[in-house]
Amino acid sequence: MPELPEVEVTRRSLVHRITGARIQRVVVGKPLRWALGCPTDRLIGLTVQAVTRRGKYLLLWLASVSAPTAADAGVLLVHLGMSGSLLFEVGSLPVGPHDHFVLGTDLGALRLRDPRRFGAVVYAPDLADARAVKLLGHLGMEPLSDEFDVGRFVGAVRRCRAPIKQILLGGQVVVGVGNIYASEVLHRVGIHPQCPGNQLDGGRLERLHKAIGLLLQQAVERGGTTLRDFSSADGQAGHFQADVSVYGRGGQPCFSCGHEIQRIVQGQRSTYFCAVCQPC
DNA sequence: CTATGGACCTGAATGC
């Protein structure tokens, strides 16, 4: 489900509702990808001071009662994995079979619903903590921020021999581009997904850089992509699936040229592209 | 260091 746009849409739908909420109850279900890393009791009484995002992680900054604006009580790193979604609801509805982490607060209940359990909620005292560094330390540039510099992007890609699709998915150059948006952005700029990074000239990479920012921004504005079950924290589905031009469209005609969309496998993930619009 | 494949887990869709 969740690439950067879906995570950002979740963040925006959540932040104004949960900020200031005081944690009263923590319920854990079946194990997620990683253990929480602290006793659930440790979270009781803390308040959610801010909700930020790094790549596909949401960061819930926690504050103690004595310093409610300082985020001095650590951070919860939330990852939605493949099938996760966060829902925030007033009141306390029954915990469903796929709700594997629930924060009960005085403002409502936040639940991570994740059937496949590739997601995780990890507590870290701060971002210098070893667990936080392991998860966030190697991540590349934020594509919707000013740090997403053209020169750095071009330079980094041209140092890689891997296929450009894999470079985008890897997250070490730029974060947040997942399997849907990688295929989509390469189609937009006419680059073949198997083209090695170091064979792309500066002009094409500059256009790719620009297209990544634009595509992700557009997807956020459309509420993300809902292929099966994504929804924001208030239950709204996304609409960007209506703007998808190649992902999941193997065998169907390209909207630009009419040629049949190809499906190939790279790194055990499906890639979709048009061999006419993306010749190399 | 890179590249590759396996692992984690459930559910929906497809095929025989």
Add this chain to the structure above:
DNA sequence: TGCATTCAGGTCCATA
């Protein structure tokens, strides 16, 4: 209908 197979929005880890 029933059962087996394939696929799915992520990413860490072991192995070569």
